[in-house]
Each structure stands twice: as C-alpha cells, then as structure tokens.
Amino acid sequence: MKINKICCIGAGYVGGPTMAVIAKMNPNIQVTIVDINQERIDAWNDDDVSKLPVYEPGLPEIVKETRGKNLHFSTEIDKAIDEAEMVFISVNTPTKTYGKGKGMAADLKYVELCARNIADVAKTDKIVVEKSTLPVRTAHAIKSILDNIGGEVKFDILSNPEFLAEGTAIQDLLKPDRVLIGGESKEAIEALASIYGSWVPQDQILRTNVWSSELSKLTANAFLAQRISSINAISELCEHTEANVSEVARAIGMDSRIGPKFLNASIGFGGSCFQKDILNLVYIARSYGLNEVADYWEQVIILNDHQKRRFSDKLITTLYNTVSGKKIAMLGWAFKKDTNDTRESAAIYVADHLLSEQASIAVYDPKVPKAKVYADLNYLNTRLEKENEELVEVFNNPYEAIKDAHAIAIMTEWDEFKSYDWNKIYNLMKKPAFIFDGRRLLDKNSIEKIGFKYFTIGQ
Ligand SMILES: NC(=O)c1ccc[n+]([C@@H]2O[C@H](COP(=O)([O-])OP(=O)(O)OC[C@H]3O[C@@H](n4cnc5c(N)ncnc54)[C@H](O)[C@@H]3O)[C@@H](O)[C@H]2O)c1
Ligand SMILES: O=c1ccn([C@@H]2O[C@H](COP(=O)(O)OP(=O)(O)O[C@H]3O[C@H](CO)[C@@H](O)[C@H](O)[C@H]3O)[C@@H](O)[C@H]2O)c(=O)[nH]1
Numbered sequence: 001m002k003i004n005k006i007c008c009i010g011a012g013y014v015g016g017p018t019m020a021v022i023a024k025m026n027p028n029i030q031v032t033i034v035d036i037n038q039e040r041i042d043a044w045n046d047d048d049v050s051k052l053p054v055y056e057p058g059l060p061e062i063v064k065e066t067r068g069k070n071l072h073f074s075t076e077i078d079k080a081i082d083e084a085e086m087v088f089i090s091v092n093t094p095t096k097t098y099g100k101g102k103g104m105a106a107d108l109k110y111v112e113l114c115a116r117n118i119a120d121v122a123k124t125d126k127i128v129v130e131k132s133t134l135p136v137r138t139a140h141a142i143k144s145i146l147d148n149i150g151g152e153v154k155f156d157i158l159s160n161p162e163f164l165a166e167g168t169a170i171q172d173l174l175k176p177d178r179v180l181i182g183g184e185s186k187e188a189i190e191a192l193a194s195i196y197g198s199w200v201p202q203d204q205i206l207r208t209n210v211w212s213s214e215l216s217k218l219t220a221n222a223f224l225a226q227r228i229s230s231i232n233a234i235s236e237l238c239e240h241t242e243a244n245v246s247e248v249a250r251a252i253g254m255d256s257r258i259g260p261k262f263l264n265a266s267i268g269f270g271g272s273c274f275q276k277d278i279l280n281l282v283y284i285a286r287s288y289g290l291n292e293v294a295d296y297w298e299q300v301i302i303l304n305d306h307q308k309r310r311f312s313d314k315l316i317t318t319l320y321n322t323v324s325g326k327k328i329a330m331l332g333w334a335f336k337k338d339t340n341d342t343r344e345s346a347a348i349y350v351a352d353h354l355l356s357e358q359a360s361i362a363v364y365d366p367k368v369p370k371a372k373v374y375a376d377l378n379y380l381n382t383r384l385e386k387e388n389e390e391l392v393e394v395f396n397n398p399y400e401a402i403k404d405a406h407a408i409a410i411m412t413e414w415d416e417f418k419s420y421d422w423n424k425i426y427n428l429m430k431k432p433a434f435i436f437d438g439r440r441l442l443d444k445n446s447i448e449k450i451g452f453k454y455f456t457i458g459q
Contacts, residue, residue: 001191003029003127007084009114011035011044011073013169013272013341014131014162015090016054020062021173023071025198032072032080044073055340055367058170081121086191088160089114089142090131095276104283106135106276115142119149127188130159133277135284136215139182156188159210161217166271167338179205182213218281222297225274227262229303235265235458236310245458246440265458267350267411267438268307270335272343275301308346311409311457312353315436318455319407323359327430329405331398332412332439333365333373340367346438347411348376351392356382361392364401366414370394399428407434413441426450 008019011033023031035041043053045067049060063071074080081087091110096102111132118128128146130139139157146155159182164172179196183189193205208216235245245265253260269275278297285294316323335345342348351361355377363373377388395401398417402408402425410417418441426433435447437456447454 001085001127001187003086003191003195005029005084006031006086006088006195007080008033008088008090008131009035009077009081009117010088010090010092010110010132011037011040011053012090012092013054013056013166013339014164015088016044016052017056017059017164017169017173018090018131018162019088020059020066020071021170022195023066023069024062026195027070029195030070030072031066032074032084034074034077034080036075036077038075041073041075055338056166056169057338062170077117078121081118081126082123084126085124086127086129086195087118088129088131090162092272093132093134093276094272095279101283104279106133106280108134108138108141111138111142112145115145116149118155119146122150122153122155125154125156127156127158127191129192130157130214131162133161133217133221133273134159134214135280136211136218138214139210156183156185157210158183158188158192159213160192161213163217163220166341167336174199176200176204180208180213180216181205182208182210184210218277218284221274221277222281222300224262225269225278225304226297226300228264228266228269228274229300229307231263231265232268232307232457233303235307238458248458265440266307267311267346267457268304270343270345270347272341275304275344307457308349309353311346311436311438312350314455315350315354315407315409315434316357318434318436318453323354323357323406326359326406327362327404328354328359329362329364329402329408331364331401331408331410331417332414333363333368333376334412334414337412337414340369340372342368342372342376345376345411348380350409350411350438352377352380352382355388355391359391362401362405363392363394364396364398365412366416399425403428404430406430407436410435410437410439410441413439417441422447422450422452426452 006029008015015033019031019033040053043051049064091114093106096105096107139159143157161180179200181189181192189207196205238245249263252258253263278301282294282298333347334342373394374388378385432453434453440456444454
C-alpha cells in the first residue's frame, strides 16, 4: 500500500520533530500536522524559524527545508484527516488529575477525542498510528471507537511508539536505535515500515504484536529511569563515604553488561515522560493485582522525589539552616539542556521548596521564557500567584541573576554555564559564596580555588 498523504494530530515535542524528519526523508509524501492550539500552529508557521514552539537543535533547518513543500502546519483537522491515508495520533497523555486513577493512570481523553474525530470524518480506509505513549491494550479501545462510529470505513491500528529524547530529537530520529511497529495487519505494518525504510535500515525496524509494542515503550522508560534512580541512590551513599559517584559510575559502566550511558547522578530526572510512564506502569500492574511488580517500579519515583528534596534540604542546612530573605540564583529551569521544555523539571520542585522557606529566587535559563517559570510555579498551587511574582524574578542575563546572591543552584546542564567568568561571579555574590551543583557540571578544584564553597551531588 502506497502512502501519499499523512496527517499527524498533535503539533508538540513529538509530532513536530518526528513529522519534520519523515517529510524530509520522504519528499513524495505530503505531511500535515494539525493541532487545536492555534497559537502553536502559528508559531510553527512563523517565517522566523527561531520562533518555533519547540526548541530542538537541527529542527529549524529541517522545517525551513520542508515547510510549504511537503510539510504543513494547520488547524484544519477534519480536512487533513479526510485527505490522509495514514493518521498519526501524537497528542499528550498526561497523568490523570481527577477521578479513578488520579495521580497515576494516563489520561486518555485527548486520544479518545482523536479517535472519535477520525471516525466522524473518515470516508476512506485509514491506517491509524498510535505515536503517543499509551497504556498496554489502548489500541483495543481505539479500534472499538473507530469500528463503532466509522461506518463502512476500514481502520487498521498500529502502535509506533517514539523513543526520541528532547535536546537530541533530530539525531535520535535520523539515527534511531530501532523503530518499533506493532500491529495485526501485515499490509499496514509494511506501509509504515516503508516510510521509515527511506532512511532506517530494515533490520532496525522491529515488527511485533500491538501489545508488545505498547508495553515496550513503558518498559524502556522504566528501565532508563531506573538507572538514574539507581545511580542517584548511590550518590547519596557516596556523600557519606568519601566515594565519588563519577568514579563509581565509570568503574561500573566499563562492565559491558552494565554499559556507560545514563549513569549521570543528578538532581533527579524530570521531563514529561519518565514519571508519567512509570506511574502508568505501576497503575496497570496494580490493576492486575500485581502488587510486588507495582511496588518495585514505584520505588524509582520515590527515590527520584527524595533526590530532589534532599538537594534543597542540603542547600537550606548549609546556608545556616535558613534561606528566609536570602537570594538564591537558579541557573537553568528546563528539565535538561538543549530544550525549552520544563515539564516536571526538578528546578520547579526545588524552587517551590525554597520559596516555602521564604527564599527569594532569581532564575536564568537560556531558552525558557519568563512567563513559563511563573506558570510552572503557579500550577503547583502552593501559594498565591501574587506571592510567586513577589518572590521570584526571571532574568535574561545570568550575571544579573547572580548579583548579590547568597547561593547559586545549578539546575540544568546547559553548556554555556561552564564557560562563565566564575571569578567575576564570585565577586558579584555575597560571602561566603555557595554553589550547589545539581548537575556535577563545574570542576570542583578550580571553583574552590576561586573561593566558592562548592557542593555537588555524590561527592
Ligand atoms: N516529549 C517527548 O520527548 C516524548 C517522546 C516520546 C513519546 N512521547 C509521547 O508522545 C505524546 C505527545 O507528547 P508531546 O511531548 O509531543 O506532547 P505536547 O503536549 O508537546 O503536544 C501534544 C499536542 O497535542 C495537541 N492536542 C491535544 N488534543 C488534541 C486534539 N484532540 N486534536 C488536535 N490536537 C490535540 C495539543 O494541543 C498539543 O499541542 C505523549 O503521549 C508522550 O508521552 C513524548
Ligand atoms: O544519566 C542521566 C540521564 C538523564 N538524566 C535526566 O533524566 C531526565 C530525562 O532525560 P532524557 O531521557 O535524556 O530525556 P527525555 O526527553 O525525557 O527522554 C526520555 O523520555 C522520552 C519520552 O518517552 C523517551 O522517548 C526517551 O527515549 C527517554 O530517554 C532529564 O531530567 C535528565 O537530566 C539524568 O539525571 N541522568
């Protein structure tokens, strides 16, 4: 089956980059990304590609190359669905904030709305591709909606989870470790495989049943996050034993069975996926009565929350047990470098804790706008919006953020932080000048030589 037109519902961190790469690698396929959010679509269509709603190295170049040729951004959802032979669902699936499964299960209302929309609009057969991360057995629900509303039209459902990481999305998409396609219809699977086949070697395109594909995505994230919680657990032990977590990580990472990647001790993992997907896994396990399985994975989250909390506790105790009225400069607000995404960023929780201790916070992040910082804090509902505005200031210049600060907290591993003039920074700060490095970014010896009191994770 030859695909000429693709529609992708959801112009977010996954839909945007993924479809841009598919369009670049398949110039004969017309790709339309649709979204209900007009502002987001307008930003994707902005002539100035530095204003795209997703900051991702390499993305502006690809959008510039393909947009208006075979890549289109639109809010005309029905039209794009109607015209396409293949429809990707790439909408958000956040943790539920209400009702049954609140705080644990994935909220599938946006996915269901997409399925209903497709069923209402479709006049010709369609392949529907789950690109969103979904609980195992969701394809069953989507199929049921499509078949019950969609009349005579035939729908094939595929699961095609996305494994890109933000900040490296374009490289991850151009050179994926694997592409995973789960489905029943061989014809539909091969139609999607041939799209990826334009640039991904066939032996890296895995074909599985739908349920394995859905569950593999949750499992991959659980394993990745588990590695971070494992090394973070060891980082706390290092701090009590004079072991150095980097040395331990290097030593264990050279065991080829363990491997060197994803062993950076940190302030705790953030991002929109790890916590949400593990909570979802825990919820699913519990719903089958598998309490030991659920408890095992839940510990990954418990440890991650502990890691964030103990970082802010350490800062407070070191600052003579009070941060009330003290200025803490936070370098970085994004959940990792090279992205403007702040979802579940550790910075939000550390700031919230420090604010509850009456600190005043000065934030600098190279890519996160001021409004986002306030929105993230207000979303927690810990205090009045007015109070957040009074206690938090967001700067465009790191040196201004740091001026007269009692302490710096490094929250994101942006490369530019390493090249700052740390002598100048020392002179700008109140003394003793403290640095709490949540990313193990700076060189302890040279920083201490300047005169800073330096604390980092796992050392
Ligand atoms: N962000 C990542 O790095 C990443 C990586 C792999 C997988 N995923 C998964 O991909 C999915 C999407 O994640 P994201 O980060 O791109 O989310 P996102 O919030 O950035 O984007 C989702 C978009 O979908 C739109 N949308 C919601 N309902 C809609 C509807 N009914 N019709 C049209 N548009 C609608 C929203 O307006 C939003 O722009 C999630 O399931 C996530 O778990 C994310
Ligand atoms: O050794 C490490 C590696 C990562 N992190 C932190 O972990 C979080 C997540 O990082 P990363 O996994 O690189 O970014 P994500 O964009 O969240 O990507 C993850 O989540 C995506 C969404 O499901 C998956 O597609 C990706 O494969 C998976 O890596 C960030 O806060 C990182 O700072 C660490 O603390 N130590």
